[in-house]
Amino acid sequence: MKKKIILFDTTLRDGEQSLKSNLNTQEKIEIALSLEEMGIDIIEVGFPMSSPNDYQTAKKISYIIKNSKLCGLARCKEKDIDLVYKSLKKSNNFRIHIFLATSPIHITTKLKTTLNKVIEKISFMIKYARKYTDDIEFSCEDGSRTPINDLCLVVKTAIDAGATTINIPDTVGYTFPQEYYNIISSLKKKVDNIDKCIISVHTHNDLGMAVGNAITAINAGARQIEGTINGIGERAGNCALEEVIMALYTRKKSMHFFTNINYQKIYHTSKIVSNICNIPLAIHKAIVGSNAFSHSSGIHQDGIIKNKKTYEILNPQDIGLNKTKINLTSKSGRAAVKYHMKLMGYKKNTYDINQLYNKFIKLADKKGQIFNYDLEALAFNSKIENSTEYYSLIYFNIQSNSNLSIATIKLKCGKLTKLEAATGLGPIDAIYKTIIKITNYNIKFIQYVLTTKNNTEESIGQVNIKMKYKKKIFHGIGLSKDIIKASVISIINCLNNIWRSDQVQKNIMKINKF
Ligand code: KIV
Ligand code: ZN
Numbered sequence: 254m255k256k257k258i259i260l261f262d263t264t265l266r267d268g269e270q271s272l273k274s275n276l277n278t279q280e281k282i283e284i285a286l287s288l289e290e291m292g293i294d295i296i297e298v299g300f301p302m303s304s305p306n307d308y309q310t311a312k313k314i315s316y317i318i319k320n321s322k323l324c325g326l327a328r329c330k331e332k333d334i335d336l337v338y339k340s341l342k343k344s345n346n347f348r349i350h351i352f353l354a355t356s357p358i359h360i361t362t363k364l365k366t367t368l369n370k371v372i373e374k375i376s377f378m379i380k381y382a383r384k385y386t387d388d389i390e391f392s393c394e395d396g397s398r399t400p401i402n403d404l405c406l407v408v409k410t411a412i413d414a415g416a417t418t419i420n421i422p423d424t425v426g427y428t429f430p431q432e433y434y435n436i437i438s439s440l441k442k443k444v445d446n447i448d449k450c451i452i453s454v455h456t457h458n459d460l461g462m463a464v465g466n467a468i469t470a471i472n473a474g475a476r477q478i479e480g481t482i483n484g485i486g487e488r489a490g491n492c493a494l495e496e497v498i499m500a501l502y503t504r505k506k507s508m509h510f511f512t513n514i515n516y517q518k519i520y521h522t523s524k525i526v527s528n529i530c531n532i533p534l535a536i537h538k539a540i541v542g543s544n545a546f547s548h549s550s551g552i553h554q555d556g557i558i559k560n561k562k563t564y565e566i567l568n569p570q571d572i573g574l575n576k577t578k579i580n581l582t583s584k585s586g587r588a589a590v591k592y593h594m595k596l597m598g599y600k601k602n603t604y605d606i607n608q609l610y611n612k613f614i615k616l617a618d619k620k621g622q623i624f625n626y627d628l629e630a631l632a633f634n635s636k637i638e639n640s641t642e643y644y645s646l647i648y649f650n651i652q653s654n655s656n657l658s659i660a661t662i663k664l665k666c667g668k669l670t671k672l673e674a675a676t677g678l679g680p681i682d683a684i685y686k687t688i689i690k691i692t693n694y695n696i697k698f699i700q701y702v703l704t705t706k707n708n709t710e711e712s713i714g715q716v717n718i719k720m721k722y723k724k725k726i727f728h729g730i731g732l733s734k735d736i737i738k739a740s741v742i743s744i745i746n747c748l749n750n751i752w753r754s755d756q757v758q759k760n761i762m763k764i765n766k767f
Pocket of ligand 1: 393
């Protein structure tokens with residue numbers, strides 16, 4: 254029979270404590286609601302003693318979250334435990350999480366005490382907390398660097414005192430998987446009351462082993478995994494829960510465990526955490542990175558188109574994402590080009606694949622990434638590749654103050670020259686409104702991303718934009734030392750893509766008439 258793995262999320266506590274600026278109550282509520290919707294069993298909402306904001310937020314969340322159990326962190330101190338209780342008592346389902354360091358280095362140099370005193374305190378405080386709830390988790394901070402006999406003694410004492418979950422953190426992300434396996438199996442073998450508790454692990458990622466350690470600990474007998482969404486957390490972060498979840502799911506034939514997770518919500522929750530915490534994801538981040546389901550090499554693309562399982566072990570739809578992406582770059586083969594033409598609804602007999610592919614490779618070499626509208630242009634408008642840009646910048650002027658910005662832009666539009674001005678809430682808004690006045694395009698800004706290349710005085714701003722026009726997404730890129738100029742260039746680049754696409758559509762209509 255499959256066994257349940259309890260998922261304990263600490264994005265709002267261990268994750269939040271690593272952020273450059275604290276999350277406000279509303280932001281924390283939004284994340285908590287997403288975690289609940291995703292099916293997380295236990296949400297650690299904060300460390301109430303650490304700040305009045307943490308306390309108030311925990312209290313507010315306790316009125317809102319109904320399905321996940323809530324948990325608050327406390328040091329081994331009565332006042333911390335009292336405050337966790339005070340903040341969560343309105344929830345009918347809460348846990349008090351108490352921690353104290355157990356490793357020699359922490360006991361002697363940080364706490365300046367002895368193991369015996371630590372053990373006494375743990376026992377006293379767990380008994381104290383039991384007056385509030387019988388759901389008590391105890392964490393042996395730096396447990397993975399605690400000598401195994403000391404750890405066994407601490408764990409036995411904590412269980413005798415009334416702890417129902419025992420957490421063994423790898424606080425500094427130092428442990429190797431085989432060592433973690435040995436720690437958990439030793440506890441199972443040597444601690445006589447171990448069956449009265451759930452063993453939990455809390456792994457950090459300093460050596461990149463957080464997820465591997467969590468999976469190994471499950472194999473050794475751990476039944477609760479602690480981590481955060483996207484792996485955010487102290488230093489190199491915590492165990493990324495979405496990775497553990499998908500590892501258990503993908504390898505279900507060899508891992509006989511299940512979780513309560515609503516898989517469809519994984520991607521959405523990851524996006525919410527990334528946006529609210531202002532931590533963009535690396536494109537290659539496992540499970541939720543933008544490249545996790547996109548394929549670039551021609552050989553891989555050919556394999557994927559024939560049978561997805563050749564290069565994809567996960568189904569993007571399972572985590573609430575739309576589909577696999579086949580990138581169009583100079584590494585792509587004919588299979589990828591045909592695939593995109595088919596996706597756009599073009600039958601094989603409406604274009605010449607050899608001619609199209611030759612043009613595609615030339616353009617991809619020049620441009621890098623190719624989009625569907627570029628392919629259409631190459632396939633159906635022979636003049637396009639050599640045509641100069643329809644829109645080009647002659648002049649712009651931006652005036653900005655704290656309330657308003659005014660943009661004046663002069664554009665060459667084919668043979669005409671147009672000059673317009675508009676006001677906006679900030680320079681980009683003003684530029685955008687002026688451009689709409691000039692072109693009359695019914696376009697909508699979807700994305701504006703500013704990045705800088707080489708972080709020196711010589712750095713260059715790169716603006717990437719996405720706009721929606723006639724239900725299609727168009728891209729624009731602009732590079733300049735002046736970020737306003739980079740913005741204007743990116744919009745004009747996008748306008749040229751839109752104009753070209755319109756010409757191609759007219760051409761296709763003409764072809765279809767004859
Ligand atoms: O990393 C750690 O040891 C912790 C404990 C407080 C659980 O975050
Ligand atoms: Zn931690």
